[in-house]
Amino acid sequence: GENVEQHPSTLSVQEGDSAVIKCTYSDSASNYFPWYKQELGKGPQLIIDIRSNVGEKKDQRIAVTLNKTAKHFSLHITETQPEDSAVYFCAASISGGSYIPTFGRGTSLIVHP
């Protein structure tokens, strides 16, 4: 089955800095890579996703890049703000397969004011 590795487990930055979280996956058939944000006491919520036919996608301060050859993808947050503090999960799944994503172990992002 699919295996998703996520690093780092904890990331501490100053407000205004950039943050990068990296994930690798094992199954070359995976073609959908979402990122979820989990705030304290809540369920994860999708913030951005990318499909295998795209190398990069941006949404305001958030961007995701995908390297299918190397089987890794990354989340980039620019101009971080305290409200970005949360746990971030990457995931990989196969559109056309079971659709059930395999998640990384999560990154706790702390943005210091």
Place this chain on the structure above:
Amino acid sequence: NAGVTQTPKFQVLKTGQSMTLQCAQDMNHEYMSWYRQDPGMGLRLIHYSVGAGITDQGEVPNGYNVSRSTTEDFPLRLLSAAPSQTSVYFCASSIGGMNTEAFFGQGTRLTVV
């Protein structure tokens, strides 16, 4: 817009007791799944369903049963609770197809003493 509703939010069980965690979604999603979240372990898949009457095991199915008699509901049963099942449980649903975003409930925090 209710989305995915989980009940209860908190539960304390004694070892050996049984209980059912409820999950209901009102988005007519075919795909539903249960995850457990433990510190440093991310989201691990327990069981999932690709439609009414169809269920399958995930990564950590032991000690849990599921059924899917309707599209809306996907309950998770603990037949004989053990301290190792102390965790936060999340139910998720997705429409499948090319759009595989997962929508999560708010979670159930279960403590087995």
